Amino acid sequence: MQLQSVIYFVSPKKGKPANAITVTDLADFYICPRRFLYRKIFGQKLTSAMIHGARQHAKKYNEHKERAEKKMELGLAVDLALAGEELVGREVEIHGNGLYGVIDEIRLYPEEAVIIDYKASLSERGKIQTMAYASALRPYGVENITVKIVRTKDDEPLWEKRFDENDFWFVESLKQRFHATVRAGTFPKKEHPEVCETCPFRRICS
Ligand code: SF4
Numbered sequence: 001m002q003l004q005s006v007i008y009f010v011s012p013k014k015g016k017p018a019n020a021i022t023v024t025d026l027a028d029f030y031i032c033p034r035r036f037l038y039r040k041i042f043g044q045k046l047t048s049a050m051i052h053g054a055r056q057h058a059k060k061y062n063e064h065k066e067r068a069e070k071k072m073e074l075g076l077a078v079d080l081a082l083a084g085e086e087l088v089g090r091e092v093e094i095h096g097n098g099l100y101g102v103i104d105e106i107r108l109y110p111e112e113a114v115i116i117d118y119k120a121s122l123s124e125r126g127k128i129q130t131m132a133y134a135s136a137l138r139p140y141g142v143e144n145i146t147v148k149i150v151r152t153k154d155d156e157p158l159w160e161k162r163f164d165e166n167d168f169w170f171v172e173s174l175k176q177r178f179h180a181t182v183r184a185g186t187f188p189k190k191e192h193p194e195v196c197e198t199c200p201f202r203r204i205c206s
Contacts, residue, residue, distance in 0.1 A: 007087045008068040009077055014093065016100045023101030023136070026171075027128040029120035029178050032190035038201040045200070053120055056105070056152045058120070064090040074106070078140045081108035081189055086184040098175060103133050113137060119149050122158040128174070134163035135171040 016022060028036040074094055077087050087108040091167045094101055105116040121128045130147035137145055145163040150156065159168070181187060189205065196202055 003085065003100065007066060007077075007080065007085055007090045007164060008067045008071045008086055009072050009092075010065055011073055011077075011089060011092045014095075017095055017172040019173060020095060020097055020098055023129050023132040023141055026099065026132050026174060026178060027125045028130045029181070031125050032195055032199070033123035033181055034189040034205060035199055035201055035202075037187040037194075038204060042201070042204075043136075049120060053075055053152060060152075061091050064088075074096075074137075075106055075140060078137075078142060081110055081113070082137040082141065084110050086110075088111075094133060094136045099131055099132050099136040099171075101129070101136065106137075108137055108142075112146065113142045114146045114148060115164060116148045118152040119158070122149055127159065127161075128171075131161075131163060131167050132171055135168055138168065 025036065029040060036063040074089070074092055077089060077092075077158075081087055085108075089106050089108075090104065092103045093108050094103055103115055104118045105143050107114040107116070115137065117126055117129055117130045119132070124162050127147075130149060134145045134147050146159060147163055151158055182206070190196075199205065
């Protein structure tokens with residue numbers, strides 16, 4: 001979709017509400033509940049790829065900030081879009097449907113929103129993250145949501161999907177499993193070879 005006249009905006013940050021699940025926690029939990037637990041207890045050493053990715057994100061955000069005309073919360077931006085404006089925000093804080101996160105980029109049109117997550121490569125974790133953002137956006141009154149993953153280094157689209165009812169209920173059931181697991185204090189191992197191979201905690205786990 002080609003934008004004609006666009007309002008570029010940044011959002012103020014309030015931080016995570018106490019009762020919300022962060023989108024990254026939910027995605028980590030989906031990949032492996034035990035890995036999610038280890039990450040919470042031990043943290044994770046930054047890899048050079050993570051540092052490089054963070055630098056690229058910061059560069060994109062600074063470019064965006066320079067051209068941004070307005071500072072506004074997502075709710076106001078959605079209202080302006082519903083009234084006929086087109087807006088682009090980066091590093092936009094979102095809190096809805098019991099989920100909290102910061103969206104890399106959101107494009108708001110009068111009848112649609114596009115959520116874009118910038119990643120070094122495509123992964124299940126990234127897909128879960130973008131769908132959780134879309135689930136959090138629903139209570140703002142946006143019905144048509146597309147989620148996209150774009151490669152950070154060259155803006156190459158890697159994946160795109162219309163967020164539908166099945167996706168919504170998938171995120172809901174994942175949230176329920178998350179809460180039940182935290183309440184019970186049991187964090188089962190996923191033990192999927194592909195996941196375990198690259199897990200930073202595989203030595204502790206075994
Ligand atoms: S090694 Fe595998 S089962 Fe263990 S925490 Fe990592 S991903 Fe989970």
